[in-house]
Amino acid sequence: MKAHLAISLGSALLLSTTAGQAQQIEFDINDTVEIEGLEVAYSVDLGLRALSLTRLEIDAMLDLRDLQQKLPELLSGEQILALCGNDTISEEISVTARDEDISLEGKVASTFFRCERVDDTTWKRREEKDTYDFDVAIDVSAELRNNCVYLRLTDATVEAEGELAETLEAAQNLSRVRTLLVEAIGLILDDAPFCPDLPPEILALDPVYETAGPKEIPDGGLGIVLRGSVDTSTSTVIGILEGLQREGALPARP
Secondary structure, eight states: OOOEEEEOOSTTOOOOOOTTOOOEEEEEEEEEEEETTEEEEEEEEEEEEEEETTEEEEEEEEEOHHHHHHHHHHHTTOEEEEETTEEEEEEEEEEEEETTEEEEEEEEEEEEEEEEEOSSSOEEEEEEEEEEEEEEEEEEEEEEETTEEEEEEEEEEEEEOGGGGGSHHHHHHHHHHHHHHHHHHHHHHHTOOBOOOOOHHHHTTOOEEEEEEEEEETTTEEEEEEEEEEESOHHHHHHHHHHHHHTTSSOOOO
């Protein structure tokens, strides 16, 4: 879906070329991405600020609160293990943001079955034995590729609850659950990069994001801070914007 662009030309756009006076342009970009058939909205508050006569700094905040709200629905019931003797699915997964730490937290349910050999190559599932819960916590980071933001799962903790924690069966299952849980959720997130649809006048400057990191935004929201730069003269940028204003592509200065 095409991004909607809103440009504030009041205090946000200071076109004065007086030495030492701040020059800043701000954009609000809204777009959507489809994840597993579900439309997820996101927004970017992007600013360009003159650092010198030949360099502009890009400072942006990617707001992923809609993803934060919808991710539990996307991950609920996701199959982690499907073996003759075991089914493990994710449940009650939520996204928590605290300062610069973002994590997925919740539970997976693991059901054990008696598995019987039928012949040399075939096994058949028999009666259900027990179902147990595992507590999970997975750290989330951000990765940049071609100016797109990908959410990455890093360190994962999986702990068995109750009496299962003392059994060998649990110990053998924990490692598989940990690995496959990260892989399963990672595949979902890898198919849904966030690539802000920048306006043509910004794309013409070939902006490059250089760093991306998780950041809590108001009310415990999931945000990603983006920083980068454009190597060009400030006068060129201002000239592009003033030309767009004269053509009516941008509002005139107040």
